[in-house]
Amino acid sequence: MKVTVVGAGHVGATCAQRIVENSIADVYLVDIVEGLAAGKALDLAEAAPLVGHGRSITGGTEYGPAEGSDVVVITAGVARKPGMSRDDLLETNGRIVTQIVEELVAVAPDAVIIMVTNPLDVTTHIAKEVSNFPRERVMGMAGALDTARFRAFIGMELDCAARDVQAMVLGGHGDSMVPLVSSATVGGVPITQLIDARRLEEIVERTRDGGAEIVSLLKTASAFYAPSAGVTDMVASILRDEGRVIPVSVLLQGEFGIEDTFLGVPARLGAGGVEEIIECELSDDELAALQRSAQHVRETVEAWERICAG
Numbered sequence: 197m198k199v200t201v202v203g204a205g206h207v208g209a210t211c212a213q214r215i216v217e218n219s220i221a222d223v224y225l226v227d228i229v230e231g232l233a234a235g236k237a238l239d240l241a242e243a244a245p246l247v248g249h250g251r252s253i254t255g256g257t258e259y260g261p262a263e264g265s266d267v268v269v270i271t272a273g274v275a276r277k278p279g280m281s282r283d284d285l286l287e288t289n290g291r292i293v294t295q296i297v298e299e300l301v302a303v304a305p306d307a308v309i310i311m312v313t314n315p316l317d318v319t320t321h322i323a324k325e326v327s328n329f330p331r332e333r334v335m336g337m338a339g340a341l342d343t344a345r346f347r348a349f350i351g352m353e354l355d356c357a358a359r360d361v362q363a364m365v366l367g368g369h370g371d372s373m374v375p376l377v378s379s380a381t382v383g384g385v386p387i388t389q390l391i392d393a394r395r396l397e398e399i400v401e402r403t404r405d406g407g408a409e410i411v412s413l414l415k416t417a418s419a420f421y422a423p424s425a426g427v428t429d430m431v432a433s434i435l436r437d438e439g440r441v442i443p444v445s446v447l448l449q450g451e452f453g454i455e456d457t458f459l460g461v462p463a464r465l466g467a468g469g470v471e472e473i474i475e476c477e478l479s480d481d482e483l484a485a486l487q488r489s490a491q492h493v494r495e496t497v498e499a500w501e502r503i504c505a506g
């Protein structure tokens with residue numbers, strides 16, 4: 197099994213580390229900056245005897261060694277600075293992912309693409325357009341991260357293990373995301389029985405602003421530990437054919453009443469990529485919020501199309 201990770205920055209290098217150190221796959225790391233991917237890959241390979249994995253990890257600037265990859269993870273592009281929204285990255289990152297997907301399609305035509313570069317739902321749309329892959333094989337990582345943040349904050353609030361919190365965040369990866377309060381549970385107990393509505397609303401807000409909170413602390417970088425953990429869960433579920441149910445950004449074709457829009461929804465991930473979109477029942481408010489989120493993604497796609505035309 198081989199995974200190519202494009203972008204050897206914070207998110208990409210940490211993804212590579214998690215994938216090899218958890219013995220999920222061999223990794224080829226690519227970056228446009230000469231020596232960066234090769235250097236980080238060599239450093240990770242030198243850690244192998246200490247952490248005890250037998251995976252191969254190499255790096256470079258070329259796409260040839262990505263040949264035959266089962267999964268490609270795209271993290272290349274610029275990250276946010278304080279005060280920026282994810283949409284502010286559109287023009288720069290849209291062009292970067294276009295060029296990268298063209299390179300990858302030539303060498304790894306059967307791969308599953310996992311997009312990480314922001315603005316996530318739109319870069320995933322671009323990857324689908326450029327690759328012309330079936331929708332099962334083009335997805336974006338956002339829900340895994342937003343859900344992890346939501347679960348972590350609920351765990352902190354209740355002083356209980358975050359892994360016992362079950363919850364889901366749907367919608368676009370941005371201000372319009374939709375954390376589902378009604379179905380969140382801790383060890384099977386609905387959180388609405390444990391946390392009052394006002395406090396829950398604050399936790400939902402913190403989840404929505406989770407990325408910005410990290411950017412404002414780091415100042416010169418955005419989050420990468422939790423994002424790379426989200427990617428690793430998705431890669432593992434696909435390569436090990438685990439069938440995990442994880443919210444991912446996927447092209448909706450009528451599901452949830454939404455047409456032709458990439459949006460975060462629960463999906464079963466296995467060897468074929470997105471093997472099923474799980475159309476769970478939503479409250480009227482949640483469905484309306486999901487529709488608003490879809491509208492925001494469509495508007496950002498239109499902004500991208502104007503950039504391409506202009």
Ligand code: APR
Pocket residue numbers: 202203204205206207208226227228229232271272273274275276285289292295296312313314315417418419420423
């Ligand atoms: N080809 C390959 N690599 C590229 C290209 C390109 N055309 N353009 C930029 N890169 C590389 C940079 O050289 C850098 O090493 O992408 C890497 C990005 O790394 P960071 O700046 O550390 O950014 P990171 O925090 O990893 O975030 C990457 O993921 O979460 C999103 O919003 C985030 O869009 C951002 C992306």
